Amino acid sequence: MSQTVISRIAPTPSGFLHLGNAFNFLLTALLVDCEGGHLHLRIDDLDGPRVEPSSVEDIFVQLEWLGIEYDSGPSGPDELFKQYSQQLRRERYSATLEFLHNSGILYACECSRSEIRKLSPVGNYPGTCRLKELDLMQDNLPWRVQVPEQTYVKFKTFTDKVEKINVDQVMGDFVIKRRDGLPAYQLASVMDDLELGVNLVVRGEDLRASTAAQLFLSQCLNDQVFPAARFIHHQLINDNSGNKLSKSAGAFSLTSLREKHQSPVWIYQETAKSLSLPFQHIRALDDLKEVFRSAIQKKDGFENLLKQGE
Template identity: 40%
Template structure:
């Protein structure tokens, strides 16, 4: 029997949720509905500097306000902190890092961001520390994984086709453990998706490179079910000027829209306008046309 399908909403509590997040949730919801998949709410809070309680609270309030349901994961801030925070899974990340280290595919790197930029204006890592044999356990040491330059990495597109691509330059020898000792996004995201059994991933096209990086990483793990996951990479919602809706651009945040008197139905209508959809779009179920 096939594993049950599980997908997820994965907002980061480093800004108020905006229309771009709602678009991603709407797509995830309808994809799950079509595929008979369960939805997990996964919140990444490892980045202590950027994670703020008000943003964490906002995730629950906004999902509630927009009436966007999910099946698995925390129902409120308290449940999140008690059982679902990434800090509860530090051991898991550590185990995975150790396993990678034992396979001799990692190397230690003490390069600063400035140094990397000096060596390559685009910020692509040159592989400078690959053969320097720096000690993994020295302080302020990042751990990187050796990535191939030419090899194509394959993934299952949601539509059923097998696609493949090369790791983007910005992810060459990407970091798996940051200088502060915490796992990087690529590592924690992979470990979390495996931990929760996520096998249907809906995310923005801006994370296509991350999908390749995580599939590449997963080949070293014992439980390599991740590479069999299906991926849907959706376009990034842009504003009328063609700018990406960023978290700092407050005007598209749901909090802002609510404060200016907008109701749930108004916000869905605004989203539909952004997407160029014609017709009546006042609630989540009206968007089933997005997933065929």
């Protein structure tokens, strides 16, 4: 019997959602829909003081506008803060940091950002503090995880091809506990995914290195969820000058697009276009679902549809 597909959309409330976020959410929802899977809404709000209530609100408003329905997760800001917030999971993250610390693969790092930039202008952290044996209990020192040379992780793509990434090359010894004591994104994200049993991760190709880091961590945690998971790294939606959209990208924020186009049909059509699907007849989310489903059902279309991101 095949496993139920479990996926999630994971916005960070650090600004306003934009067209690229909408594309990611819609693609995830379409894939889950086709596979009769389970979709969870996870809000990455670990960054407590920097989380803007208006950004949290924006997530719920835009998901509703886009017509994206999810099976679990918070229904609004109140439920988020009461039940689902990553703030409520701080102890679990700390326990895992402790576990990794006891495995002897972490070390403290005293390098400033500018020192790291000087030593390695474009690349990864050069491992300066690896052998310094700094006290991990000192305040304000980030913890890094040691990634041995030539460490490869493997994962399955949507079409069950196997992809391999050299973690050392794309991430180096990455930060797992931040200077301010909070768990780093890589740790919180992988722990949340593993606990939810996520077996389909849909993210932009800019997060391929994060996939490598998280697979590496999942191995350190002796996890059995990620080895069976599939990962899709899709192309990013760019602005008119070819730059990646950011959370402050005014004209491409969903709020602005909503004012301009009124209905989300324009976004459904743009999503179809980005996937090289026929878009002219799309008038509702159901139309997009139908176009997507029929492409997925045709073997050729199925391969072509997602290969751009793989």
